Amino acid sequence: MRRARRTLAATVTLAVACTTLTGCFEEPSPHDAVRDFLVGWQTEDYDLAAGRTDGDVATVRKALADAKLELDAASFRFKITSISMSGDESKADFHAEVDLGENNPLWQYESVLPLHLVDGSWKVRWSPSVLHPQLEEGQRFAVDTEPKPRQPVVDRDNDPLQSDTVLYVAGVYPNRLGDRAEEVVAQLSEVTGYAQDRLLSRVRSSPPDKFVQLVTFGRSRYQSMQAKLSAIDGIEVQPQKQPVDPDAPRQIVGSVSALTPETEQKLGGPQRAGDSVGRNGLQQAYQNYLTGSTATKVITLDLKTGRQVAELKAWPGRQNVSVKTTIDRAMQAAAEQAVADTETSALVAVQRDTGEILAVSTKNLHQERDALAGKFPAGTAFSIVAADALLKKGVSAKQKLACPQERTVGGARFVHAGQSTGVTTSATFQENFAKGCVTALASLARRVTADDLARSAKAFGVGLPWRLPLKSFSGALPELSSDADKARAIAGQNVEMSPLSMALVAAAVGSGTWRPPVLVTEPRSPDPSDEAKPIVQPAPVPMDPKVRTTLMAMMRSGAAGTPAQAGKGRVYGVRASAGNQQGWFVGWQGDVAIAVLTKNYDPAAVAGSFFAGLRTSP
Known part of the structure; x- marks a missing residue:
């Protein structure tokens, strides 16, 4: 019977219908031979593949195995694109994908399997060009690489x-x-x-x-x-x-x-x-x-x-x-020196007007897990955020507030650990803020709503999603459902913050705008595949100018008389306690805002040492 030339899809069975009375038969198809050869090559069943060729089985098996070694290939994948026949000859076009690793694209190429009938069975006509059209006898594959030295x-x-x-x-x-x-x-x-x-x-x-x-x-x-x-x-x-x-x-x-x-x-x-x-x-x-x-x-x-x-x-x-960071060597050296004499501490310094992280130093704490991503009680350092909400509600910095040793607000008991001014002899809101009188601060809970505190917290970045390349924690303010909850929040007892998030709070007051932190300026994303995509960061949030002016005066008062103000230059901040012998200093000098967290050590002394180190650095 004369066979016409035809092209078949990979899954089509080749058949003709018998038009005589003597019966009919199914014509042999090259498809099975093509399929078995490519499946055997792909799955490393080289005996299956070799058995579908007209070559010596051992020779073909070795050639297929060597090809994988010579390419150091992780895998082969094949797709039959067409099969054509002409008499006793056939040709199968296929697409090859070879995974070479090395973080490069797949090696993809088009090739052809020539077939012919051998004793009534279709066989792949074996030669090295079966593996690739340009591979000839006496040749082999190789992969030439040029490793690059690591960048800093x-x-x-x-x-x-x-x-x-x-x-x-x-x-x-x-x-x-x-x-x-x-x-x-x-x-x-x-x-x-x-x-x-x-x-x-x-x-x-x-x-x-x-x-x-x-x-x-x-x-x-x-x-x-x-x-x-x-x-x-x-x-x-x-x-x-x-x-x-x-x-x-x-x-x-x-x-x-x-x-x-x-x-x-x-x-x-x-x-x-x-x-x-x-x-x-x-x-x-x-x-x-x-x-x-x-x-x-x-x-x-x-x-x-x-x-x-x-x-x-x-x-x-x-x-x-190379990866370009915002770290400043001189400030990092000053930060290292500032924490050297402490037992347990963390110091984070950021540029006031940009949020760029200038220095991160710790003693017996981890710089990433604790300084950037640690979850620590905010204590009365959170009164900076609370003061924003209170001032917006009309509370005056000059308002008199009693600072008793103990006070109960909404059923929650507060104890002032410092020297009390007594119940009748009252200091101002600013003075109680400066010395961190928890009982006086908690008494203001009824002057603000839960939403007021939540809005101010959000305006200072608390709980907002950051996109640092390392772990970070922006802080957490719980749901406030009672006066007791609000009083605890004003005193920072139910609020968690990281040293980084507190440094950004100081930077916001110092610059007039809260900004998200920045650690790496180039490349834009840790993942090369994301480099073309814009990184979505929380938008900067400007402060109310009048509130900021008052809060700056309060923080100037908070730093005055503390070791943070040991040298030249005006320092703004607040020294705060957070229980369990933990203390904070949160503030700024010039264009550098910092947060210091210590245990069993005066955080204001660490801040003063850091600022002094900046003045003496090159």
Whole structure:
């Protein structure tokens, strides 16, 4: 029977109808052969794939397995696009997708499977070009990469916030191994714990004359393993300097380690043995920017000479870039010195007019988890926010308020821990604010509504969503359903704040506008895929000018006579208690606003030391 040329979809069964009385039959279809070959190749069932070719099964099986090693491919995926027949010949067009890792796009190409009938069965006509149209006899695949050194995290003046550390990179030159690649890789796998097949894939996929980085060690680990590595004939170790040793603020900058077998398995993705990985802080948050993506080429090599024959595909990679922070080195140094003599403390300094974080320093607290994201009782430091609501409701800063040792408001009992002025001898609202008299402040609960306090809290950023690259806490004001709840809020007893959120409160009064915090100015987002998308931050909130003028005078009074005002320059702020021997100083001097949280130490003394350090710094 003469067969007409036709094109079939991948799922169509080829058949003809018999028009004679002698019966009918189904014509053989190449579809099953195409499907089995591609499914076997994709799933690494190389016997299934090889059995559908006219080639030697062992030869085909090895060629398919070698292709995966030579490309260091994570996976292959195929899609049949068309099948055509002409007599005893057939052709299947297919689309290939190869995952090469390295944070690059998939390698996609179009190819063709030639088929012919062999003893009544369709077989793929085997040749290396089945794997790729440009692959010929005597050639193999390879992947040529150009690793890039890690970029630094820098301060606001573009100076690195870490210093160089020597890392030790163990690797091989494939052409010097001869046929010992598997043996050498097996020994390296045994002493390091890295998966042997992954190391071997990296060796097999690389051009033979290039140094292949396999495992990176820090100094101490390298010293402990130096003898074992030296005993592996073919392994070479090259020292490399990388900017990975963090300077202050160390926990904000973050630490870097060489990729371990455990982290390689956990992270997946483009990281491979030999890479550096941010473990925490900005080094972790901006890992993909600091390392970029590797420039990669898929090439073919001549098996005899090892020279490149053709370039099949190239990706330039994404350029790695430094991460620019708002940290000011001089202010960071002053902050470090200010907390040095304390037992437990945190200090956050922000630029008054921008919300940019200038310094973060802690003693026995964590800079990210506690200084930026800690949830601490606000205590009477929250009276700054409460005063905004009270002043807007007409409470005068000159209003007389008794400051008894104890007071009950709405059933809630308040105790003033400081020296009382007595019940009859009353000080003003401003004076009670300045000395943090909790009983006097709580007595004003009935002068404001719950909504008044909630609006002022929101205007100072409390509870608003921030978009910092690290963890942060903007504060939390609970639902206020009674006078007792309002009194506790004015006294800060049911309010939680972080040192960062309190520093922003001080900055709002100092500048006249609350602004969200900023830690990194470049790149715009930790995720390269989000770089083109605008980052939505809470909008700045201006203060009522009259309220601000009064509140500034109250905070000037709050800083006067405290160690915060130890030197030159006018300091504004409030020294507050938060129970459990915790204390706050929240205020500003010049264009720098700060919040200091301490335990068993005067927070105003830390603030004074910090401001003095700024005056003596370069």
